[in-house]
Amino acid sequence: MTSGSIVEVFTSVQGEGPHVGYRQLFVRLAGCNLDCKYCDTDFRAAPTFRLEDDPGSGRFRKEANLVAPDVLVEYIARLKASDYHSVSFTGGEPLVQDAFLMEVLAAVKALGWRTYLETNGTLTTSLERLIALCDIVAMDIKLPSVTGRPLPQSHAGFLRVASAREVFVKVVVSEETSKAEIQVAARLIREVDQGIHLVIQPVTCRDRTGSIPARRILELQRTALGELKHVRVIPQTHHCAGMP
Numbered sequence: 001m002t003s004g005s006i007v008e009v010f011t012s013v014q015g016e017g018p019h020v021g022y023r024q025l026f027v028r029l030a031g032c033n034l035d036c037k038y039c040d041t042d043f044r045a046a047p048t049f050r051l052e053d054d055p056g057s058g059r060f061r062k063e064a065n066l067v068a069p070d071v072l073v074e075y076i077a078r079l080k081a082s083d084y085h086s087v088s089f090t091g092g093e094p095l096v097q098d099a100f101l102m103e104v105l106a107a108v109k110a111l112g113w114r115t116y117l118e119t120n121g122t123l124t125t126s127l128e129r130l131i132a133l134c135d136i137v138a139m140d141i142k143l144p145s146v147t148g149r150p151l152p153q154s155h156a157g158f159l160r161v162a163s164a165r166e167v168f169v170k171v172v173v174s175e176e177t178s179k180a181e182i183q184v185a186a187r188l189i190r191e192v193d194q195g196i197h198l199v200i201q202p203v204t205c206r207d208r209t210g211s212i213p214a215r216r217i218l219e220l221q222r223t224a225l226g227e228l229k230h231v232r233v234i235p236q237t238h239h240c241a242g243m244p
């Protein structure tokens with residue numbers, strides 16, 4: 001049994017991508033293997049994590065890290081899977097704790113939950129170990145204009161593994177994102193499967209305002225549509241509704 005480091009566990013609605021608005025249980029795991037310029041998520045490991053008392057109440061109690069898989073699964077087992085679309089494992093990057101994640105995924109699937117993995121799309125070997133336990137993979141392609149780093153070489157291989165299950169790709173775009181960058185991302189997806197959905201998500205500023213002109217976003221969408229069948233622009237929505 002491998003213990004895990006958690007940041008928080010809470011109920012909310014999915015705020016990004018094609019499953020936007022569905023009720024999910026979110027399990028945010030600590031740690032990430034990247035260091036993106038626009039990252040606004042606190043994923044640092046700490047001696048305690050936040051566990052929501054009643055689902056959706058916003059009232060949290062502190063529990064100690066590290067956590068054994070069965071302790072987390074016991075909490076999830078008290079909830080009604082049919083009230084939820086799925087349980088979302090997010091981060092940070094959940095795959096940095098693949099051994100812990102694999103045990104939890106297996107147990108929650110046995111309880112009748114659907115599993116949803118939010119990932120930065122770089123840890124291919126870890127994904128291979130647990131892809132059979134994922135129902136939906138929400139994969140990011142990390143563009144250099146947003147991360148401040150070169151495009152990860154591992155994205156193509158990762159997407160190939162993820163395509164065994166339901167998968168969509170999200171790219172966060174900023175004012176600096178070029179059409180050439182979007183084209184590289186769209187071609188990478190097309191080489192795996194032209195039918196995989198691409199979601200363009202304008203970067204969310206800390207003051208929650210959009211900073212990219214609509215005309216620019218539409219240009220990026222048109223560029224991607226030159227390569228792919230399904231390209232949608234979906235901004236983050238949960239913050240608009242005051243949700244975590």
Ligand code: SF4
Binds near residue numbers: 032034041
């Ligand atoms: S991959 Fe996600 S969590 Fe990790 S640094 Fe980048 S934005 Fe933050």
